[in-house]
Structure formats: C-alpha cells, structure tokens
Amino acid sequence: MAENRTGLIVSSAPHVVNPVDTTSIMRDVIIALIPALIVSIYVFGFRALALTLVNVAACVIFEWAFQKFMHRKQTIGDLSAALTGLILALNMPSTFPFWMAIVGDFIAIVIVKQLFGGLGENFANPAIVARIALFVGFATAMTNWQVTSKMDPAIVAAAGDAMTGATPLALYAKGAELPSTMSMFLGTINGSMGEVSAIALIIGGIYLLIRKVITWEIPVSFIAVVAILSAAFGRDPLFDILAGGVMLGAIFMATDYVTSPINPAGKLIFGAGCGAMTMLIRQFGAYPEGVSFAILLMNVLTPHIDNWTRSKLNGVDNKGGAK
Amino acid sequence: MSSGKHLKGIHVDHCKNTAGQAIIPMTLPEKVFIPMSQHIGAPCQPVVAVGDHVKVGQLIGDNAAPMCAPIHSSVSGEVVAIEKFMTSFGRVDTNVIIQVDGKQEIAETVKPPVVTDKASFLAAVRASGLVGLGGASFPTHIKYNPANPDAVDTLVVNGAECEPYITVDHMTMVAHAKEIVEGCKNIMKYLNLKKTIIGIESNKPDAIKAFNDILSGESDISVFELRQVYPQGAERVIIYECTGRHLIAGKLPADVGVIVSNCTTVLKLQEFLATGMPLVNKSLTVDGNIVAKPQNVEVPLGTKVHDVIEFCGGLTGEAGKILFGGPMMGKALPSDDFAVTKGNNAILCFDKDFAQQHEETACISCGRCVRGCPMNLMPAKLSRAYKHKDVELLNKYNVMSCMDCGCCAYSCPARKQLNFEIKQAKGLVMAANAAAKAKAEAKAAKEAAAKEGGNN
Numbered sequence: 001m002a003e004n005r006t007g008l009i010v011s012s013a014p015h016v017v018n019p020v021d022t023t024s025i026m027r028d029v030i031i032a033l034i035p036a037l038i039v040s041i042y043v044f045g046f047r048a049l050a051l052t053l054v055n056v057a058a059c060v061i062f063e064w065a066f067q068k069f070m071h072r073k074q075t076i077g078d079l080s081a082a083l084t085g086l087i088l089a090l091n092m093p094s095t096f097p098f099w100m101a102i103v104g105d106f107i108a109i110v111i112v113k114q115l116f117g118g119l120g121e122n123f124a125n126p127a128i129v130a131r132i133a134l135f136v137g138f139a140t141a142m143t144n145w146q147v148t149s150k151m152d153p154a155i156v157a158a159a160g161d162a163m164t165g166a167t168p169l170a171l172y173a174k175g176a177e178l179p180s181t182m183s184m185f186l187g188t189i190n191g192s193m194g195e196v197s198a199i200a201l202i203i204g205g206i207y208l209l210i211r212k213v214i215t216w217e218i219p220v221s222f223i224a225v226v227a228i229l230s231a232a233f234g235r236d237p238l239f240d241i242l243a244g245g246v247m248l249g250a251i252f253m254a255t256d257y258v259t260s261p262i263n264p265a266g267k268l269i270f271g272a273g274c275g276a277m278t279m280l281i282r283q284f285g286a287y288p289e290g291v292s293f294a295i296l297l298m299n300v301l302t303p304h305i306d307n308w309t310r311s312k313l314n315g316v317d318n319k320g321g322a323k
Numbered sequence: 324m325s326s327g328k329h330l331k332g333i334h335v336d337h338c339k340n341t342a343g344q345a346i347i348p349m350t351l352p353e354k355v356f357i358p359m360s361q362h363i364g365a366p367c368q369p370v371v372a373v374g375d376h377v378k379v380g381q382l383i384g385d386n387a388a389p390m391c392a393p394i395h396s397s398v399s400g401e402v403v404a405i406e407k408f409m410t411s412f413g414r415v416d417t418n419v420i421i422q423v424d425g426k427q428e429i430a431e432t433v434k435p436p437v438v439t440d441k442a443s444f445l446a447a448v449r450a451s452g453l454v455g456l457g458g459a460s461f462p463t464h465i466k467y468n469p470a471n472p473d474a475v476d477t478l479v480v481n482g483a484e485c486e487p488y489i490t491v492d493h494m495t496m497v498a499h500a501k502e503i504v505e506g507c508k509n510i511m512k513y514l515n516l517k518k519t520i521i522g523i524e525s526n527k528p529d530a531i532k533a534f535n536d537i538l539s540g541e542s543d544i545s546v547f548e549l550r551q552v553y554p555q556g557a558e559r560v561i562i563y564e565c566t567g568r569h570l571i572a573g574k575l576p577a578d579v580g581v582i583v584s585n586c587t588t589v590l591k592l593q594e595f596l597a598t599g600m601p602l603v604n605k606s607l608t609v610d611g612n613i614v615a616k617p618q619n620v621e622v623p624l625g626t627k628v629h630d631v632i633e634f635c636g637g638l639t640g641e642a643g644k645i646l647f648g649g650p651m652m653g654k655a656l657p658s659d660d661f662a663v664t665k666g667n668n669a670i671l672c673f674d675k676d677f678a679q680q681h682e683e684t685a686c687i688s689c690g691r692c693v694r695g696c697p698m699n700l701m702p703a704k705l706s707r708a709y710k711h712k713d714v715e716l717l718n719k720y721n722v723m724s725c726m727d728c729g730c731c732a733y734s735c736p737a738r739k740q741l742n743f744e745i746k747q748a749k750g751l752v753m754a755a756n757a758a759a760k761a762k763a764e765a766k767a768a769k770e771a772a773a774k775e776g777g778n779n
Contacts, residue, residue, distance in 0.1 A: 009643055009678040010657050012743035014729035015650040016335065016487065020691075021736045022684050078684065120685035120737075262690040262701065311699045313721050314330065315569020 020212075022119075026079035028213045032204030033086055033252065039187040039197035043150050044094035048193050052089040054098050058105035059085030066114045080119050084108050087127040087252060090194020091245070091292075092134070095144045095164065103137075104130040124299040125256045132292050145190040152179035152188050167191045168243045169288040172235075184242040195248040198241075205251035214255045217267035218274075222250035225275025233283045245291035246278065253291075259299040266302075266309035273298045330560050330697040332552035333730045335651065337526060338487040338610075346494050346606045346619040349634045351423050355398050355625030357383065358410065359417040361664040362454040363461050364390030369419050375402045380600050381430035383419050392462040392665075393452045397603040397623030400424040411647065411654060411661050418662070421625070434599040444513035451595035452602040452665075457481055457556065457585035458648060460666035463592070466584070467514055469577030478507060478516050479565050479576075482523040482530060482586040483549050483556030486649025489669045491606040491619050492586050493527045499590050500533035506593030507544055514582065519544040520565040521586070526551050553651060554728040558583050560697050572698075572724040587668075605663055607631065611672040613640040622663050629659040631670055643678025646671040651729045681738035692731035692741055698724045702731035702741040709748035714755045722748050 040048040063081035067074050076082075088108055092101060108130035116122045135142045145167050147159040154177045159165025167190055168179055179189050187197025194201075208214045223241055230240035240246070245253075254260060254274050261270050274294045281290025298305075360366035367384030371377055377396040384394035396419075404420040436447040449464035469475055480503065484492040496503065507519040523531050525548045534546045547565045549555040559570040561583065568579040576583050584592075591602050603624055610617040615636030622631055628645065632638060646653035647667050663670075692702035701720055708716035722745060731741040 006658055007641075008645055008655070008657060008659075009680065010655045011644075011680060012740055012746075013650070013652045013654070013727075014733045014742070015644060015646060015653065015655065015673075015677075016733065017681060017738065018333075018691075018734050018736075020734075021681075021738065022687060025687075025689070025736055075684070118685060120687045257687045257689040260688075262688060262693050262703070310720075311693060311696075311701050313571065313724055314563070314697075314699050315571050 022080070023078045025213055026083050028208060028211050029252065030079065030083055030086060032207045032213075033090065033194065035200035035203045036090060036194045036197055036248070037086070039200045040090065040094070040193040043187055043196060044146055044148060044193060048094045051092060051094060051096060051098065051101060051193070052086060055089035055092075055101050055105055056082050056085035058102045059088070059109050062106055062109040063114065066110055070114075072118070075119060078119065081109055081113075084113070084126050087194075088130050090248060091127060091131045091192050093142065093144050093191075094146045094193050096134075096138075096141055100134065100138050100141055104134045107133050120258055122258055124296055125253055125259045128253060128292050128296050128299070132296060135292070147190050150188055151190060152183035154179040155183075155190055165190060167288070168239070169282070172239065172243070173288045178239065181238055181242065184239070191243075192245060192248070195245045198247050201247040201251055205247075208251070208255075214251070215264065215267065217264050218255045218260060218271040219250040221268045221271030222246070222254055222275045222278075225272045226250075226279055229276060229279035229283075233279065235283070240279065240282065244282075244289045249274070249278075249291040249295055254295050254298070259302055261302055261305045261309060263306070263309045263311060266305045269305050269309065270298050270302065273301065329550065329552070330563055331695060331699065331730075332554060332560070332697050333695045333733055334551070335487055335553045335733065337551070339490050339493070339526070340488065341608050341610055341617050341619050342490045342493055342527075344490070344494065344617075344619050345498065346491060346621050348604075349620045349622045349626070349631065351398060351425055351427070351623065352626050352630040353423055354403070354627075355396075355421050355423060355623055356408075356418045356627060356662040357394060357397065357421065357625035358408075358662060358664055359384045359394060359419065360410075360414075361394060361460060361624070361666065362392045363459070364388065364392070364465075366416065367391060367394050369405050369417065371396075371402050371405075371419065373402050373405055376400070377402060377421060378428045378430035380433040380603055382432070390462060390465060392454045392464070393450065393601075394419075394624075395452050395601045395603050396421060396430075397625055398423045399426050399428040411656050419625075429600075432599075433601075435597060436595070436599060438509075438513070438596060441513050441515075444509070447596065448592060450601065451592060453588055453592055453595070454602075454665050455585060456588045456591065456605070456665065456668070458652070458666050458668060459558075460664075463584070463588060466582060467510070469575065469582070471577055472514065475514070475577050475580050475582055476517040477566055477581045478510055478514075478519040479561055479581055479583045480507060480519060480521040480586050480589055481556055481558075481561050481583055482521055482527070483554075483561055484527070485524060485553045485556040486651050486653070486669070488610045488671055489608045489649050491608050491668055493530055494619050495587050495590060495606060496523070496527070496530040497533050500530070501537055502593045502597075503586055503590050504534070504537055504541075504544060506589040506596075509593065509596060510582075510584070510589065511543065516582070517543065521546045522549050522555070522561045522565045523547070524549045524551055524555055553730065554697060557697065557726055557728050559726060572721070602665060605665060605667060607663065607667060608669040608671075609635045610669070611646075612677060613638045613642060613674045614672050615639050624664060625662045627659070628656065628661050628663070628670055631663065632659060632672065638672055640674045642672050643675035644673045646673075651733065652727065683739055684737045686737050686739060689736060691734040691736065695730035695734040697728060697730065698726060700725060700731075700745075702745060703739075705748060706739060706741050706744045709744050709751065712751065714752055717748050717752050722752055725749065 059081045108126035112126040147165040227237040230237040277294030365388035378399045400423045453463040454460040
C-alpha cells in the first residue's frame with residue numbers, strides 16, 4: 001500500500017491563474033508612461049525628473065503611513081500609489097513647487113483613495129481630483145508653464161524674455177500664432193510635463209493595447225469626439241487632439257479601471273462623454289482646458305453608465321424571455 | 324450550423340504533454356474500492372455480499388430509482404468488505420471492496436444486448452452503466468430519454484476536451500473514430516435523430532482527420548472544428564458553437580432539440596452494444612509537474628489514486644495538490660486515498676509551488692471577468708452582491724446562469740475566487756427561493772384551511 005499523502009491543498013477550481021495580476025498591470029502602465037517622462041525630462045530639464053520622484057515618493061509614503069496608522073494591510077507593493085504619483089506629476093507644470101506637489105499627493109492618496117476605502121473603492125480618479133484641487137487652490141503655480149530653448153519658436157516668441165509662457169491652448173484662446181503641428185506631435189511645446197508629447201503617449205498607449213491592459217474603446221471614442229466637435233465648432237481638429245491633456249487623459253487617465261465603465265458599450269459612452277465635455281469647456285468655458293473636469297464628471301456617472309450597459313444574457317431578450 | 328458568432332472564453336495554456344501517447348492498460352491493483360454513487364441521482368445498493376466471488380462486468384450495485392446507473396465489478400475476485408466511507412466531496416457513500424484475484428474472468432452476463440427498438444435500446448444504455456463521461460456523470464439512459472423526443476433532432480458529440488493537460492478523449496478519438504461513428508449511427512437510429520455533429524477543438528487535427536477520413540460519404544454526421552478557446556467543451560458552449568442554439572439556465576439540451584454526449588461515452592456505448600461489456604474501465608490522463616511518467620492509462624473503476632500514481636512511476640517531489648480532472652474545473656483531493664469513478668478523466672499531481680494560494684486583493688473593476696464569461700455575466704458584480712447577501716441583485720445579474728467554468732477566476736488580476744463565490748451565491752438564491760416557496764405554500768394552506776373552516 002502506498003503512502004497516504006497528506007498536507008495537500010484543497011481549494012476550489014480553477015487551479016491555474018492568468019499570470020497577469022494587479023501589480024503587473026500597474027507596472028505595465030508605469031512602463032507605458034516612461035516615453036512621456038523621458039520627453040518631459042528632455043524638454044523641461046531635470047527638474048521634471050525631480051518633481052516626478054517627489055510625487056512618487058510622497059504618494060507611496062502617504063499610502064504606507066495611512067495603512068500603518070489605520071492598521072490596514074499594506075498595499076504599496078501593488079504599485080498603484082506609485083502610479084498615481086507618476087500620473088499626478090505628469091499633470092503638473094515642471095516649475096511646480098515640491099511642497100504644493102506633496103499637498104496634491106496627500107489629496108490623491110489619503111483623501112480620494114484611502115478615505116473611500118483604498119484601491120478599487122474610489123469613486124473618482126485620485127490623480128484627476130488632486131490635479132483639479134491643485135488647479136483651483138494654486139492656480140498661479142499650476143499655470144506657470146516653463147518655456148525652454150527646446151521648444152517651438154512660436155512658444156518661445158510668445159513668452160518673450162520670460163521664463164514661462166502661454167500654452168498652445170492659451171495662445172489659441174488669444175488668437176496668437178500657434179506652434180507647428182509637428183512640434184505638438186513630438187512634444188517641443190510647453191504645458192503639463194507629461195501631456196506635451198503626443199507621440200510618446202501614443203507609443204505608451206500602443207504598448208498598453210498590445211499588453212491588453214486597456215481596450216481601444218475609451219481612447220478612441222474620447223479622441224474621436226474631440227475631433228468631431230472641434231470640426232463642428234470650426235476649430236482645428238488636429239490642434240485640439242494634440243493640444244493640452246487629451247492624449248494623456250484619453251489613454252492614461254480616462255482608462256483607469258476603477259472609475260470607468262466595465263462593458264465596451266459603457267466605455268464608448270464614457271469616452272464620448274469625456275470628449276464632448278472637454279470640447280464644450282474649451283469652446284464655451286472659462287478655462288482654456290477641460291480634460292480633467294470632463295473625466296471627473298464622467299467618473300461620477302460611471303456607476304450609472306455601468307447600470308445602463310449591463311451585460312445581457314446570451315439567448316435572452318431584454319425582457320428576460322427566450323429569443 | 325454555427326452562426327459565425329462565438330461565445331466568449333479565455334486562452335489557457337494547453338499543457339497537453341501526453342498528446343500522442345496511446346492509452347495503455349494499467350496493471351491490476353491488489354484491491355479495488357468501488358463506490359456505490361458514481362452518478363448524479365440515487366446511490367446504488369450493493370447486490371453482492373462479503374465473501375461473494377465476482378467477475379468482470381458483473382452487476383454489484385443497482386437501485387430501482389429512475390435516476391440511477393447500475394455499477395459493475397471492474398475485476399474478478401472476492402468481495403472482502405462493504406463499508407461506508409467519506410467521499411472527496413465530504414458525503415458518506417458505500418464502498419464495495421474487492422480483493423483482485425488477477426484472473427479477470429468475464430461474467431456470464433456479459434453478452435451483446437438484443438436491441439430492436441427505442442425501448443430495448445434505452446434498456447441497453449441503462450444496463451451499460453453509462454453516465455456522462457465528460458465529468459458530469461449524468462445517467463446516460465435518462466439523457467437519451469427526454470420528455471420531448473419529437474423535438475430533439477441533433478446529437479452533439481463532445482470531443483472538445485478543452486481542459487488543459489487532459490488528452491484521453493483525444494487519444495480515444497484517434498484510435499476509435501470508427502467505433503464512435505458506429506455509436507453515433509445507433510444513437511441516431513434508435514432515438515430518431517436527424518444528424519450528428521462531432522465537435523473537436525482545432526488543436527487535435529489528427530482526431531479531426533480520423534473522423535473526416537471515414538465520414539467522406541456521410542451526409543448526416545459531420546465534424547465541427549471548434550476554436551481553441553476554453554471552455555468549448557462546456558455543454559452550453561458546444562451546443563451554441565455547433566448548432567447556433569442558446570441553452571439558457573434551467574433548460575435541458577433537449578429543450579433546444581439537442582442531446583450532447585461525450586465522445587468516450589459514445590464509444591463505451593458502442594462497445595457495450597457490440598460486446599455486452601458494461602462500463603468497468605476508465606481512461607485517465609496522469610500528468611502534472613511531479614508525475615515521474617506522465618501517460619494515459621486505462622484503469623479499472625475503483626482503483627485508488629495512489630495505485631495509479633505508483634503505476635506511473637510515483638511522484639518526483641512533494642505533492643502540493645492532487646486533482647481529479649483538469650486544472651480549470653477539477654476537484655482538489657484531500658488525500659490520494661480516493662478511488663477512480665466513472666466521471667474521472669484525469670489525475671493531475673502538482674508540487675507545493677504550483678499549489679501555492681494567491682493572496683486576494685481588491686477588485687479594480689478591470690472587466691477581465693466580464694470579458695471572459697461565456698454566459699455574458701458580470702462576475703465581479705455577482706461577487707459584490709453575494710458579499711451583501713443581496714438575493715434580488717444576484718437575480719438581477721442572472722446568478723443562476725453561471726456554469727462554474729472558472730474563466731472569471733482564472734482571469735482575475737486580484738486573484739478573487741469569483742466562481743467559488745458565485746457558486747455559494749447560487750446556494751443562497753436557491754435557499755431563498757425555497758424559503759419563499761415554502762412561505763407561499765404555508766400561506767395558501769392556511770387560507771385554504773380558513774376557507775374550509777368558514778364553509779363548515
């Protein structure tokens with residue numbers, strides 16, 4: 001008689017899992033943002049890197065401290081706090097004071113994320129809310145757009161002798177001369193650190209699509225509606241797509257799992273809503289840019305969109321009867 | 324015919340290490356332990372006593388209840404004990420324990436059945452002891468005798484074998500395509516079906532070819548090549564893929580005009596019709612990262628798992644998990660002291676590393692569970708509704724349609740045991756429904772009594 005093997009683990013099926021886990025997803029998004037970070041360091045100099053590191057460190061420390069203080073399970077290892085810090089940094093001007101950045105990190109991690117129950121429970125994207133709070137609270141510092149010698153002549157000329165100057169969207173609002181499309185595509189313009197280079201963000205987006213971290217619905221519907229409304233308002237669609245935070249927002253912020261709808265139809269509605277709000281603010285609002293507000297508004301609508309676009313059973317019509 | 328649309332599913336590593344290895348018979352164990360409940364329905368009662376000498380194919384357990392399949396001895400030898408034991412599911416069952424004499428004498432009762440019409444065919448199916456060999460273990464004679472026989476027109480033969488590792492159905496189809504086709508013809512003839520569709524995943528081209536080679540002249544039997552997406556072999560999925568018909572929760576395949584049988588079930592039925600030998604052996608894939616000699620073996624029913632493992636060279640490391648069945652839907656055993664029954668098709672042994680439990684983290688609403696669900700459910704929503712014990716919400720999200728395929732839990736980056744939670748949620752909903760029904764009946768009885776009292 002053979003030995004009676006014991007000490008076996010009895011657990012429910014399935015007994016295999018996909019290697020993709022929360023940490024690997026967060027890591028992939030961080031990897032996808034590296035091209036944008038590299039461009040920002042090139043364009044704005046090493047303060048961009050320093051500001052990014054401050055944000056990442058502050059977010060991780062706030063998350064660690066909150067969980068330590070509240071006797072909750074540590075989750076800094078899932079990289080979600082580091083990612084929030086990175087995204088928030090990329091939403092700041094390179095000149096932004098460190099202490100203000102840390103205030104933003106506190107808002108993102110402690111107030112928006114942890115006080116609502118931690119990862120997965122926040123109703124809105126922490127980085128978006130923090131960005132808006134900073135924008136409202138530190139309006140001058142948040143719009144202090146550094147101009148460097150790497151940038152398009154139109155930007156440099158508009159800034160004159162000053163170290164800072166208006167972004168393409170602000171120049172557009174003033175009716176001033178705009179930077180070339182190629183400059184906006186490559187990222188040799190001013191603005192938030194991570195939003196300037198469309199090509200870097202698109203490379204990151206393609207990486208996320210290939211890795212199946214995101215699906216196409218939100219970025220495509222977001223950008224498409226921006227372009228359509230831009231044309232409808234008689235603006236330049238290509239300019240509106242490349243200017244401001246559309247690429248960063250559509251690819252990296254609106255696609256946040258927690259605060260966007262689950263089903264493809266819901267994602268299309270969500271992305272289209274983001275695009276529409278962005279263009280309504282740009283065209284009619286008091287601010288030159290509306291991506292953050294648009295995403296925040298759609299975050300709040302997400303539970304309702306999820307409910308409208310609930311999955312239907314196979315072979316059953318909407319009323320529950322057999323087809 | 325397929326509508327061109329597909330049900331969702333997931334891509335799992337196939338790990339079909341034993342593909343191409345012909346099924347070899349196992350040397351006889353010293354003893355077999357044959358459980359009296361190897362099917363869905365009433366357990367059999369032993370019809371032999373301690374001290375009886377039994378032969379291969381001899382009836383040892385039966386029950387007059389309609390939902391039952393008889394059980395036959397897989398060996399010749401002496402019944403040394405009939406005793407209660409606890410199954411791997413924690414239920415109490417009875418074992419007929421037979422000391423093997425090694426002669427493998429065939430019982431006198433083993434002779435081809437006389438089949439002339441549907442009634443005698445169904446009697447033969449019952450006598451064969453067959454149950455759904457894909458793993459569901461539903462008595463085949465019940466399945467072949469639906470309440471609406473005139474509405475049933477199609478036999479779907481399930482050769483998908485979508486579980487990773489398992490290759491016995493594959494090898495069976497390659498070796499016995501002819502007999503399986505004969506079996507299909509008999510089923511079609513006696514159940515008056517119009518056509519047969521044999522569904523095989525495209526990762527088994529030799530099995531597909533084996534059938535196509537002999538089906539060239541056949542118009543009513545065809546092979547349908549299934550995509551390599553788990554779970555093509557799930558009943559509702561293979562019906563939809565092969566016929567385009569949706570089987571919704573609470574309905575039987577016969578309700579959409581289909582009977583589904585596993586390819587090995589059809590083969591065993593054909594063998595019974597030809598020889599009269601009932602189901603006494605089961606082919607298994609023995610594999611996993613610590614099995615010394617992974618292979619496909621044919622074992623007598625009632626053989627203990629450790630005997631099968633020893634036959635395959637033992638284990639090369641400390642076992643962390645032993646499974647009956649595949650890694651997606653298989654059952655983790657608490658020990659290797661359980662016997663092979665009719666529904667088993669694999670024994671997989673894995674080391675401690677493989678068996679390591681993943682820590683569950685927070686749901687990030689990524690939607691991977693939704694994208695993987697063949698039934699188009701929203702597993703994360705169901706999990707949340709279950710946590711709140713919200714029966715109404717569970718029903719709104721169609722909890723009863725879950726078929727426990729495990730695509731959601733496989734895909735979940737938060738390592739949530741979604742299908743396990745949904746399984747428990749189904750229990751909750753069924754209990755709530757039963758309670759509501761009992762309450763309504765009590766109320767009706769009370770009203771009826773009050774009415775009667777008033778009349779007097």
